[in-house]
Amino acid sequence: MVEEKLEFDQSLLGQEVEAGSFEVTREQILALCKAVGETNPLFTDEEEARRRGYRGLLAPPTITNLLIRSFNRPEVKVNFGSLRLHAGQAIEPLEPICAGDHLTGRTSLKDVYTKTGRTGTMAFIVWETRFTNQENTDVARVRESFMVRR
Amino acid sequence: MERYFEDVDLGDEIGPLERAITDDEVVEFTTVSGQGGNRPSRFTSDEQAKKEGLPGAIVPGIMSMALLSKLLTDWAGSVDVKLLDVIFRQTVPHNQSLKLHGVVTDKREGEGQGTLEADLYLDTAEKGHHITARAVFTLSAKD
Numbered sequence: 001m002v003e004e005k006l007e008f009d010q011s012l013l014g015q016e017v018e019a020g021s022f023e024v025t026r027e028q029i030l031a032l033c034k035a036v037g038e039t040n041p042l043f044t045d046e047e048e049a050r051r052r053g054y055r056g057l058l059a060p061p062t063i064t065n066l067l068i069r070s071f072n073r074p075e076v077k078v079n080f081g082s083l084r085l086h087a088g089q090a091i092e093p094l095e096p097i098c099a100g101d102h103l104t105g106r107t108s109l110k111d112v113y114t115k116t117g118r119t120g121t122m123a124f125i126v127w128e129t130r131f132t133n134q135e136n137t138d139v140a141r142v143r144e145s146f147m148v149r150r
Numbered sequence: 151m152e153r154y155f156e157d158v159d160l161g162d163e164i165g166p167l168e169r170a171i172t173d174d175e176v177v178e179f180t181t182v183s184g185q186g187g188n189r190p191s192r193f194t195s196d197e198q199a200k201k202e203g204l205p206g207a208i209v210p211g212i213m214s215m216a217l218l219s220k221l222l223t224d225w226a227g228s229v230d231v232k233l234l235d236v237i238f239r240q241t242v243p244h245n246q247s248l249k250l251h252g253v254v255t256d257k258r259e260g261e262g263q264g265t266l267e268a269d270l271y272l273d274t275a276e277k278g279h280h281i282t283a284r285a286v287f288t289l290s291a292k293d
Contacts, residue, residue: 028182031182032182035175035178035179035182035216036213036220037169037220038216038219038220038223040220040224042223043223052228060216060220060223061231062216062234065183065215066183066184069184069185069212070184082203083202083204085241086210086211086212086238087237087238088236088237089211089212089215089236089238090233090234091215091233091235092232093231093232149203
């Protein structure tokens with residue numbers, strides 16, 4: 001089946017841009033835990049986290065999802081539909097992230113394509129982001145996929 | 151509870167974690183996540199969601215993902231997540247009973263730590279799988 005040709009800003013493909021810098025705070029970690037009922041002491045008790053060998057209060061694996069929400073991303077300008085939904089998300093934690101860490105997110109547009117299923121044709125927009133910490137160590141990779149419907 | 155690599159077998163069930171996500175909990179989460187908080191959005195307002203073509207206000211995907219992460223950490227204790235790969239198959243509604251659960255699908259030995267894989271799900275009784283996920287994680291060996 002020939003997939004629909006999409007119009008979008010192709011100059012963005014593969015171009016890594018710095019999208020934001022963040023301090024991971026104790027308050028942010030505790031607020032995330034409270035919001036989803038997370039009670040694991042590694043994420044809620046700094047003493048316990050240090051006792052287990054971490055530098056400080058450990059952030060839950062999905063903390064980078066929150067940081068991504070405040071990204072300044074260039075607009076892809078996909079000329080297709082209007083209802084945009086989150087299709088998928090993959091987080092690959094590489095190193096522990098703790099309260100006090102300073103993270104920088106660098107993001108790039110990986111792919112834009114269409115797929116046709118039972119409910120019609122959809123466009124997909126895929127971003128990949130890597131987070132580094134204050135020592136320029138890669139600490140996480142995140143792949144996000146967004147679906148656009150007509 | 152603390153779970154060790156030796157404690158786990160292929161086919162072991164993870165969870166379930168059964169709960170509804172209330173309107174207030176979504177507002178709290180979106181305040182933390184910067185997705186709108188008290189401003190009307192597809193996550194916090196039925197009216198706004200319907201304007202956007204949705205059946206009603208929905209739970210943010212990253213909130214559901216945080217709950218799947220909690221499912222794992224509740225089950226395992228000191229789990230080291232290496233990958234959490236989630237597909238959002240259907241939107242997740244507020245105020246409906248959800249079942250988060252999973253099953254261990256692979257187990258591989260390693261030095262000091264063993265690697266496990268699991269399939270995770272967020273379901274409703276009415277519509278089945280709303281979210282499916284693959285998790286790769288390590289658990290410590292017993293001393």
